[in-house]
Amino acid sequence: MTVGITALATHLPEKRLTNDDLAHLVDTSDEWIFSRTGIRQRFVAGEQEYTSTLAIQAVQKLPPEALQGVDLIIVATSTPDAFFPSVAALVQDHFKLQAAAFDLSAACAGWAYAINIAVSQIQSGMSKKALVIGSETMSKITNWQDRTTAVLFGDGAGVAVLEEVPEPYGFKSFAWGTDGSGAKHLHAGAIAKNLPSGDPLSPHIVQNGREVFKFATRVIPEAIQTATQKAGLTLANLDLIVTHQANARIIESAAQRLGLDLEKFVVSLHEHANNSTASMPMALDHALKNGRLKKGDLVALAGFGGGLTWASTVLRWAY
Numbered sequence: 001m002t003v004g005i006t007a008l009a010t011h012l013p014e015k016r017l018t019n020d021d022l023a024h025l026v027d028t029s030d031e032w033i034f035s036r037t038g039i040r041q042r043f044v045a046g047e048q049e050y051t052s053t054l055a056i057q058a059v060q061k062l063p064p065e066a067l068q069g070v071d072l073i074i075v076a077t078s079t080p081d082a083f084f085p086s087v088a089a090l091v092q093d094h095f096k097l098q099a100a101a102f103d104l105s106a107a108c109a110g111w112a113y114a115i116n117i118a119v120s121q122i123q124s125g126m127s128k129k130a131l132v133i134g135s136e137t138m139s140k141i142t143n144w145q146d147r148t149t150a151v152l153f154g155d156g157a158g159v160a161v162l163e164e165v166p167e168p169y170g171f172k173s174f175a176w177g178t179d180g181s182g183a184k185h186l187h188a189g190a191i192a193k194n195l196p197s198g199d200p201l202s203p204h205i206v207q208n209g210r211e212v213f214k215f216a217t218r219v220i221p222e223a224i225q226t227a228t229q230k231a232g233l234t235l236a237n238l239d240l241i242v243t244h245q246a247n248a249r250i251i252e253s254a255a256q257r258l259g260l261d262l263e264k265f266v267v268s269l270h271e272h273a274n275n276s277t278a279s280m281p282m283a284l285d286h287a288l289k290n291g292r293l294k295k296g297d298l299v300a301l302a303g304f305g306g307g308l309t310w311a312s313t314v315l316r317w318a319y
């Protein structure tokens with residue numbers, strides 16, 4: 001049985017924060033942020049808006065028939081409203097769906113991880129139709145005095161509907177992994193003071209940008225290559241590549257390492273910054289709205305994030 005994406009929707013909060021706005025908060029500039037990252041602006045949730053609020057708004061934007069028969073909800077997030085209940089349970093209740101619901105934590109690779117789990121669930125016959133949501137309020141764990149991280153992230157949510165699709169559409173392969181030895185390079189939201197290694201933890205986002213950059217530029221091309229090979233395809237077969245939207249230079253490096261034209265990659269981060277788990281649905285939506293993603297296209301997705309984690313998949317777009 002093949003499983004594919006049959007609907008997609010995204011939501012951004014109303015409040016927009018440009019690079020110039022940020023320059024009033026910390027010692028930075030539009031020139032520095034844009035040249036180092038490609039980001040121009042980000043959106044920030046209001047005081048009473050949480051990750052569940054954004055997730056519910058994204059689901060609300062799906063065509064109404066998309067919710068019929070949903071029996072599984074997975075929310076990939078690093079910024080849940082609470083440790084429990086899960087954000088997924090709040091979505092389930094809002095839409096009164098007869099569904100099992102849980103959150104998944106794999107940082108910015110979380111949405112790709114959740115896609116992998118949902119596909120397995122549906123292929124095994126355990127579930128029929130899934131909402132796979134990436135939703136984040138990164139602004140709530142940002143240290144707004146720290147210019148090295150405050151400029152990078154944004155809030156937002158995206159949702160994909162997964163169900164059986166006819167051949168030749170749907171997901172073809174997965175490649176994923178974790179390297180916990182890199183946990184110290186990117187972390188947030190700690191209640192513990194230290195990692196098991198003794199390295200300090202923080203309630204706010206802390207990042208060793210150079211190490212994460214090195215990691216991302218290595219794993220993104222490797223994971224795309226592995227997933228493409230597992231699908232029995234070559235890189236030349238791919239019509240579109242959608243990576244986690246963290247930094248335009250990481251995407252440029254991936255294109256270069258894979259020997260592919262940058263035109264094959266979606267870059268939407270200038271509009272919404274790094275939305276963590278929501279960034280790949282955001283980029284897919286951007287491609288759909290700009291006519292760059294059509295039924296039958298072969299697409300590679302690739303995410304990376306704290307953990308350190310990575311995940312890639314290849315699918316043929318089904319609508």
Ligand SMILES: CC(C)(COP(=O)(O)OP(=O)(O)OC[C@H]1O[C@@H](n2cnc3c(N)ncnc32)[C@H](O)[C@@H]1OP(=O)(O)O)[C@@H](O)C(=O)NCCC(=O)NCCS
Pocket residue numbers: 027028029032033036037108147148149151186208209210212213216246247250274304305306
């Ligand atoms: C974060 C990142 C943009 C920083 O770029 P960089 O070229 O490595 O910059 P550096 O950290 O070496 O800093 C260079 C200088 O800019 C300064 N700087 C850092 N942030 C700044 C900001 N927002 N505005 C202005 N200057 C800044 C630094 O203090 C440093 O100054 P110094 O040379 O006087 O010490 C880059 O490392 C990166 O994108 N890493 C990957 C991050 C990522 O993908 N995260 C997502 C994980 S899911």
